[in-house]
Amino acid sequence: MEVETRYEIDRTADYIYAHDFTRVALQFPDELLKDSTRVVRALRDKLRELQRYDDGEEDIVNWRKDVALYVMADTTYGSCCVDEVGAAHINAECVIHYGHACLSPTSTLPAFFVFGKASISVADTVEKICIFPLSRSKPVLVLFGLEYAHAMDAIKEALVAEALRLSDSTSKFDICCADVMCSALDPCNGQMSSNRHVGILDSLPSGRETSDTKPNTSYSIGGLTWSLPYSRRMEDYLLFWIGYDNPAFANIVLTFNGCEIVRYDPMEHCLETDVSPKTRILKRRYYLVEKAKDANIVGILVGTLGVAGYLNMIHQMKQLVSKAGKKAYTLVVGKPNPAKLANFPECDVFVYVSCAQTALLDSKEFLAPVITPFEAMLAFSRGSQWTGAYTMEFRDLIYSPSFQSQNEVDEPRFSFFQGGYVDEQDHEENGNDGAQDRALAITTDKALRIRNDPDSLAKVTPKSPPEFLATRSYQGLDINHNGAAPKPFLVGRTGRAAGYEDERNPKNENM
Structure with a gap:
């Protein structure tokens, strides 16, 4: 199948021409990247043809002939979503998305979708x-x-x-x-x-x-x-x-x-x-919901920066976790993998806020379970029960009335990991005392003493994020260590590639 037909060059050019776009980002998944150069060439030729037909003279040159086309690959998150972050780097006015798409609504940029034409009888x-x-x-x-x-x-x-x-x-x-x-x-x-x-x-x-x-x-x-x-x-x-x-x-x-x-x-x-x-995946998801109920520290993973409503969902997850008496981290790590999330061993569970088609992660290789916002609402809303219904789209859960506080009931639940029934009210009160009060009680001096005294590390049982940070052997670069800022130093070489400052100039030596 020709590039013009498979990638709908005519329809794409008509869209760009009709909206007067001058900077256009072309987003390709990895499997279609090999065709990107041919698509750009065909699209540019079609835009010039539309301009000649509109003006009636081939020698007239204006901005329409200079439409800037930028190819984007290696998307920030899932390739099915419009990569508004990557498009913002080149100040694109719209995104042409090629290949499989989830059609999640965008936040800022208009998007045009070319799904491709797979063969079928x-x-x-x-x-x-x-x-x-x-x-x-x-x-x-x-x-x-x-x-x-x-x-x-x-x-x-x-x-x-x-x-x-x-x-x-x-x-x-x-x-x-x-x-x-x-x-x-x-x-x-x-x-x-x-x-x-x-x-x-x-x-x-x-x-x-x-x-x-x-x-x-x-x-x-x-x-x-x-x-x-x-x-x-x-x-x-x-x-x-x-x-x-x-x-x-x-x-x-x-x-x-x-x-x-x-x-x-x-x-x-x-x-x-x-x-x-x-x-059968549902049985695994139900197990993760029950395991998440015993979590003390919850990591909220940002899995999208372009799907409309993602900030509202993150704020809602923070409120849900805080109301359940737990502590929340908000983490932006790009595409999650076991190595990245292993840097946060204090998190007992992660909530992945992303589009519906990338939200379901197989967390068997992760140190902590990775659940969806729907599963988080089941785990952290007191009295909620799984009726068998399942929702992957987080936009359907924003301020969902089925999880309002008036429908919650105070009743004990059975914990598989504690081996008995747990009173949710006691769990919430203990969680608030354990997470928030301990976080306020830890001062900088105490954290430094714990870090400098190796014997005290074995005596500390971390229960909050500051305690975990204090017991780590490496805590990152401390620019105010011992009250003195580090001295500036130069890394690398200065000057131009034609002649760095530390290199001798042969022409000057011969003079």
Whole structure:
């Protein structure tokens, strides 16, 4: 497939030209970086062609021919999110995002998405939808990876033709297809633009009339959106996923864990009907929730600096942790890994605030568990119980009424790690006394005495962040050590590469 077609050069150039952007950041994931130079060349040629067509004269030169295109790679966080941090380094006016995307709303910059066009057999896909799901006598909801959005119109047309063929038979044909939520985001205007309407395939003749007068219920997840009749629930549908076994699919499985789900692999042309390994992840997550309840110090990991609402979520997590009588760290470490988080051994658990498709970390190799904001609310809200519902998107949890204090009840809970029931009220009071009072009691002189007296290290049981810092053998560079600032010194060489100051000039020696 040519670069112009695969990367939608015409549509991208029209977007840049229509919005008068002069500095554009092109964000590529690692697997598409090899095509970046060809994309830039084709995009620049198309922008010049649009200018010549608009002006009518090829010799007219203005700013539109000088649109600066910058290629971004090695994103700050997940490649599915718009990297506003990287784009800010070059003062970009917008970001063109290539490849798989989570379509999380941006904070400051407008973004345009090019999902790519993965190969898929429309006939085989429609055949799989009609044979297996319809044999289960359940309505079908078709979801898909965004890389297959280009083929959904053809799939819908084939499904309409199949519905017309079966309209006179006794077979039930009740199918709903999702569509892409948007193709561009503009946080300044609060707008999401899309090329087509999203919703139920109303053109499919199902052979039954509906008397529902209430509006349809809308759903959205991972950049997809759809509507269902008011009288139906998600659990009534069989979910048919078209795409890979990736974080987007995991988000679907965990969020709609009460639905029957099958996955169609367009590359292998096969159906995966057993997704139980994915659903077993919930048992692991429940174990981490119970373990987090016994935490004393909680690290809040900043996993995004661009998704709208991330600051509100961080503040909400701080308030939640403080109300539970625990101490909170706020950490910005980029993409987390076991080596980075091992620098904070005092943290008993980490809460990872990020987009839904990067939030679920396998923390088996980490020294402390890594949980999501939803799991943190379950762990740190007194009296909350897991009903089986699961939410990956933190924007759905901001000031969630289901976790308000009036719904909390004072009752003991069973701790697997303490081997008995724990009174949450006592835990909160002890936590406040242990974390906050001890932090205030530790002075600089006491910390220095602990650091300089190796024998006292064995006598101290750290319970708060200042105590952990005082007992560390290395605490970083102390510019005010012993009351004297360090003297400035030069590292490296001064001058120009043509002749540093410490080098002799051969020309001067010969004169």
